[in-house]
Amino acid sequence: MALSREQHFDMYYYLLLGRALEERLETLYKQGKIPGAIYQGRGQEACYVGSAYALEPGDVIAPTHRDMIAMLPRGMDIKLIVAQHLAKVTGPTKGRGEDNYLGDLSRGIFTTVSMLPDFYPVAAGAALAFKIQGESRVALAYCGEGATSRGDWHEALNFAAVKTLPVVFFVINNQFAFSTPAEKGMKIGNVANRASAYGMPGITVDGNDPIEVFEAVKRSVDLAREGQGPSLIEAKTLRMKGHAGHDRFTYAPSGLIEQWEEKDPINRFEILLRDEWQLNDEEKQQIEIEIQMKIDGAVAFAEASPLPDPNEVTKDVYH
Amino acid sequence: MALSREQHFDMYYYLLLGRALEERLETLYKQGKIPGAIYQGRGQEACYVGSAYALEPGDVIAPTHRDMIAMLPRGMDIKLIVAQHLAKVTGPTKGRGEDNYLGDLSRGIFTTVSMLPDFYPVAAGAALAFKIQGESRVALAYCGEGATSRGDWHEALNFAAVKTLPVVFFVINNQFAFSTPAEKGMKIGNVANRASAYGMPGITVDGNDPIEVFEAVKRSVDLAREGQGPSLIEAKTLRMKGHAGHDRFTYAPSGLIEQWEEKDPINRFEILLRDEWQLNDEEKQQIEIEIQMKIDGAVAFAEASPLPDPNEVTKDVYH
Amino acid sequence: MSITEQEAAKGLTFQNEESTYLQAISQGLGEAMREDETVIQIGEDIGEFGGAFKVTKGLIDEFGEERVIDTPLSESGFIGAAVGAALMGLRPVVEVQYADFLSCGWDQIVNVAAKIHYRTGDPVPMVIRAPSGAGLRAGPFHSQSPEGWFAHVPGLKVVAPATPFDAKGLLRSAIEDPNPVIFFEHKYLYRRLKERLPREKYKIDIGRASVRRDGTDVSVITYGAMLYKALEAAKQLNTNGISVEVVDIRTINPLDKAAIIASVKKTGKVVIVTEDHYSFGVSAELAATINEGAFEYLDGPIERIAPPDTPIPYSPPLEDAYLPQVEEITTGITKLVAY
Amino acid sequence: MSITEQEAAKGLTFQNEESTYLQAISQGLGEAMREDETVIQIGEDIGEFGGAFKVTKGLIDEFGEERVIDTPLSESGFIGAAVGAALMGLRPVVEVQYADFLSCGWDQIVNVAAKIHYRTGDPVPMVIRAPSGAGLRAGPFHSQSPEGWFAHVPGLKVVAPATPFDAKGLLRSAIEDPNPVIFFEHKYLYRRLKERLPREKYKIDIGRASVRRDGTDVSVITYGAMLYKALEAAKQLNTNGISVEVVDIRTINPLDKAAIIASVKKTGKVVIVTEDHYSFGVSAELAATINEGAFEYLDGPIERIAPPDTPIPYSPPLEDAYLPQVEEITTGITKLVAY
């Protein structure tokens, strides 16, 4: 399970790509080029990259509104992500779906819905299909700590446990659900403690450490793949931005953001890479340039893309 | 908290009344006099009487399909129960509602619905009202172990815990949900273990011992009344009948029913009463006669009652 | 000529034994599972026990626990799971114990299952079987006919067969359909109808109505258990010299507008009979559709006969008053004929 | 004469400041809480944060956490809790962040809240406030107009105001109503309308339509944000000499059938405009109702203008094509006038 230098660099690349892509989306949003909303996972990049990087090609993920970065290690084409936000016909939903509710089934990425966490049962069902068909595949479902209060979360975990399904439930506890602090959403400190209600392992990890996240998810994914059933993993972090583009996070307790800025997952990982894997400035710059070019290309593609033809509005409701 | 002789006899009375009333309903059902279904709590009488007996007059209960006996210590008029089953206009729902979905708000008994366990959130809401209004009242919600798999169960417990509401969640683990054995409904052995997911106490008790049930519920009710918030209590027992009147429980593992017959809650309680509270045959017979008369009266009342006037069908949809 | 004979004329041969509506569905499930190993069953108590109404009885013996999947009591969870399985290439057939409990999985149906294809183009081939309808003295929570709600959800198909032949034929189509289909089985009909079914595989297209009785004076548009009330009314009125055409729409969404409009153009008068309650439901859409498609042919107002806007009461006199009865239909038709 | 003036004539005096639709609702909530201490607010982020749209902003400062109750993310749970609180004598006003999320509490609304009174006679005085409607580029999960589903639930009332004045007046009625009321606030209108509101307490009766413009050639029946498209169409056609009457139904259930029928009897022609999508929804019931109540007065088919039966798309050209536009309405009316 020890990760090679290349794999470390890979993860580093996705961390930087995720952050830069979100920053660019924020710029586009502020320029008024995004008709809808943006939901940013800044500060949570380690959760996304560490978890998604633990999967194999045939596996599937079910991200929510904030989890776009988890798609990147799955090979999601960022042109599609930008085009979706700009409501262009070249987006994966052809301009029909909003924001981060996008995906690509060929890469094992579900196009989820806004109702939280409705794709928890769906992910369990995908895992059911894998089990029935004798496939060695795993499903990974994302949501925030707030969404764990909803009934579908409970039904999904219980169903998966009873049926010993190959699914990993990954909860990003970023301390807030919209404006609601975690302690007003649940009375216990750790989401992971909910696992015992279903008879599955529950693990809490440092959500700002990509390696710790990766290792925990990898262990759970391996268990799932071996037929040992589901796990619940909670990654603790802080949502470093407001809930959505328009929310200035005025309700953050003073000092909290600064405190977590010091734990910035990318800075931390960079130190590790410099100390242990000989990352140097030149390499870093190279990666950053590559990412900027890629994002520039995606934005250019999306901006040049046409909006959908209004006559397409009634197409594709049915197969 | 020690119960007096009179209180023991009171509980004994309700145990016998519950069983006899259900037996009579079964007879009426077999005679074809009940147009709908019957759901029996035979074997679970200790759960009902022990729990409901722990309440005070202003408290409220939310029973489900099988929990009619819990209404008896609340003073529910059994004439109304029989009339409801016979679909008569003198029933509490005037013939509109089915089976055990009946109640009497003036006695703190909710008229619940079939969807399980939809009155868990409702009971939490009643408790919220008590808290807001500064009333020293408690809500007690019933359901079976099967219903704990549903999302509303989860949402209710979480809400009540976060808001520190005066509600007791009482789960009768009778080993079956319709034909589904408990272990196919959840992977853990004890429903009570789910309490830790919400940060509330979880207690498992012998559901065939009315005193043990009473004491546990009383403790939780007291806690709730003192403002300490909700508890989850699991009473272990066996459903001694099929799921409903038409179900012959053919799927019961062989020997299981016989094994639990030996733990019959009424027989056990009777021994206690004989040994410790000097119950004698004469007294027992007296109680039985009283109960039979009461039930005869209720059946006579219900049978003599008219069916609803068809013109009433459109009345009372709105207040 | 009955529909069965019509179809027989198309080269089908018939089983010796008659099958009930319930058996027709059981057969359809079994045959679909035999033909296509991606078909699975999901629901409460559907395995060993055979389901609340015993529709899936025996399937687990033939196909095993892997394909006949008992679930915990969690409609939202297992409907969502069916969506996931469908996205991964299986064809799940979900059973809810009563159509009333569909409400517990509503969000998964309307926001998840129904809204995937429009955005992604991915098929979501799943069927939700829901025993619906009143008449069994089962009260407000075991008698609902919620098809009106589901018909108002783009992305879903809604089917409501009235005969054993149709039940099996539509079920086969529903299972092969690449879209989510809500399949309403009228539980009052489960054991009350019998007919001989084809030996061969056959399907009834979703979206095709059936004229159950030809007539010239009035069209009755109906479906489900109300079909039999309508046919009885038509029979009674025939002796009075009133010729009633009875159209069974069979599928509610998509609606066979052409067949409905054709019948109304022929007769000029129309009575709609549904078990879905009166306002804002299936009868309203039928009326609006007819008004749009055959306005100039209408020789009288469109008459709707449907239960009142109340929960479904338990007590027999109330339930009987709630449900449209033959007399109400004959009265409605007679009044309209005299218009 | 605008509705405001009409009401003013009844002896109300008016605030100096204009209020938006959103402010009108906020005022209504605050005043109801001040007058009646059993009124409480329940919802996600409604306390300190003031709600997703800031409608409840400030209430917690005045009324405290006990009466302005932030909840965990659990629509079914907190709607069910509101039912319990209502049964215990409070008057809960629930906010869901978007009407789209009502689906997550559907079962509690349709099987619990709506079906208590019929069986027990106990009042269930609660309001569920739901920001609905499209036009804000918010896509399939933040733009829904689900009033058609809820109108088809006996036991519920369904309200959809179009003006600040109505929003406040209907909200006060809804809160005082002893039945569960689903209160659809059109979020596109939240900050786009302004008018002066009465200083005094006033209520608008649930079940009363309002004629927004008098006319003689065609009636347009509508509600919510579509009212403004209808009024604009009427204005444009006026220059062509076509006189259009515009009726705002304001409440969907109960429906003010008398007002609708009266208008249609006067004009003989009717166009229905709804934001609820086309089939099996509000427009269908309006059409069926008009057919039943004014058949002999109809000089042309009832025309429905409503979005297509699809999820609500995100991209501006698609959303614009999805929503009924003024031109579609003028075309529809013109065609009908020529009929």
Ligand SMILES: Cc1ncc(C[n+]2csc(CCOP(=O)(O)OP(=O)(O)O)c2C)c(N)n1
């Ligand atoms: C069922 C449902 N109710 C309400 C919302 C509105 N909403 C969107 S995100 C959000 C907070 C989610 O918090 P959490 O689950 O912790 O995820 P995070 O946003 O922190 O990533 C809410 C309430 C929703 N999406 N779904």
Ligand SMILES: Cc1ncc(C[n+]2csc(CCOP(=O)(O)OP(=O)(O)O)c2C)c(N)n1
């Ligand atoms: C939401 C829902 N789904 C299905 C049913 C049908 N049903 C009625 S009782 C029952 C089993 C309930 O088991 P449990 O909760 O253990 O209660 P018990 O019957 O054992 O008292 C089922 C599935 C229901 N009432 N509600």
Ligand SMILES: [Mg+2]
């Ligand atoms: Mg969060």
Ligand SMILES: [Mg+2]
């Ligand atoms: Mg049980």
